[in-house]
Amino acid sequence: MDRTVYLNGAWVAEGDAKVSVFDRGFLFADAIYEVTAIIHGKLVDYPGHLARLKRSLDALGIAMPVAEAELLDLHKEIARRNGIEDGLIYLQVSRGVQDRDFVFPEAMEPTFVMFTQTKKVLDNPKWKTGLSVKTVPEGRWSDRQIKTVQLLYSSLRKTEANRQGYDDVLFVENGHITEASSANFHIVTQEGVLVTRDLSNALLHGITRGSILHLARQADLKVEERAFTPEEAKAASEAFVTSATSFVTPVVKMDGVTIGNGEVGPISRRLLDIYIREQLSAGIPVAD
Numbered sequence: 001m002d003r004t005v006y007l008n009g010a011w012v013a014e015g016d017a018k019v020s021v022f023d024r025g026f027l028f029a030d031a032i033y034e035v036t037a038i039i040h041g042k043l044v045d046y047p048g049h050l051a052r053l054k055r056s057l058d059a060l061g062i063a064m065p066v067a068e069a070e071l072l073d074l075h076k077e078i079a080r081r082n083g084i085e086d087g088l089i090y091l092q093v094s095r096g097v098q099d100r101d102f103v104f105p106e107a108m109e110p111t112f113v114m115f116t117q118t119k120k121v122l123d124n125p126k127w128k129t130g131l132s133v134k135t136v137p138e139g140r141w142s143d144r145q146i147k148t149v150q151l152l153y154s155s156l157r158k159t160e161a162n163r164q165g166y167d168d169v170l171f172v173e174n175g176h177i178t179e180a181s182s183a184n185f186h187i188v189t190q191e192g193v194l195v196t197r198d199l200s201n202a203l204l205h206g207i208t209r210g211s212i213l214h215l216a217r218q219a220d221l222k223v224e225e226r227a228f229t230p231e232e233a234k235a236a237s238e239a240f241v242t243s244a245t246s247f248v249t250p251v252v253k254m255d256g257v258t259i260g261n262g263e264v265g266p267i268s269r270r271l272l273d274i275y276i277r278e279q280l281s282a283g284i285p286v287a288d
């Protein structure tokens with residue numbers, strides 16, 4: 001295969017068509033795409049694909065990478081350059097390249113890619129035989145225990161919240177908190193019990209969460225792993241998030257309501273200290 005690919009304004013051989021590893025499409029699934037068929041040299045349903053492309057870009061706040069007239073010209077030219085009479089054109093626009101961060105700035109230079117694939121669209125054997133299918137639970141995306149890069153929703157909500165003056169979001173499902181955008185969430189009740197969501201496919205099984213629970217139990221703290229509501233969290237004496245990069249970070253306000261006395265609580269502080277101390281002693285040295 002030696003197709004010509006369109007990449008950010010240039011026609012390049014497919015082997016040279018490379019996108020940065022820092023592209024948000026790669027790191028956060030922060031990208032949209034369209035697929036348009038070509039039959040006997042004709043673009044199929046092009047206006048519909050263009051309209052949806054614009055809707056998708058609008059919804060994510062990504063700029064149209066080229067003018068509409070130019071986009072149609074690019075479709076014609078990529079088909080011509082690759083000799084596609086029957087096949088498809090795939091196009092993808094990502095928000096662009098940035099150091100990894102859930103929060104993105106307003107203006108970014110989008111990454112724009114187009115390529116073709118030869119396919120005998122009109123020669124589909126299944127049009128004669130039909131398909132055999134099976135049902136599966138709708139789960140797009142409900143397997144949050146898997147640490148995938150499907151982070152677009154989290155990134156959008158965190159960016160929006162940041163612009164409104166919040167540091168982060170807490171996701172609520174069926175009236176219960178699952179976790180924060182990129183950290184697990186925990187509360188300490190007025191009775192001093194550490195309550196954290198039990199593990200399931202509703203949340204990521206945080207490594208820091210596991211270590212903190214272990215240290216909390218060692219320190220004779222009572223721990224309950226169960227679902228809890230935003231109301232229970234607002235009535236807690238302390239709350240905190242845990243993650244690989246934030247360790248134990250207190251949460252002092254939620255939906256404008258002060259948690260506890262609004263200051264970093266003693267249990268959060270203690271767990272952070274114990275965790276840092278333990279890792280400074282037990283962490284694996286990077287130098288031999």
Ligand code: PDD
Nearest residue numbers: 181182183184204206207208209243244
């Ligand atoms: N995020 N929940 C989600 C959705 C996360 O993305 C993370 C971590 C956690 C905490 O897991 P751990 O303790 O293993 O880091 C919980 C990382 C830090 C990130 O995406 O930057």
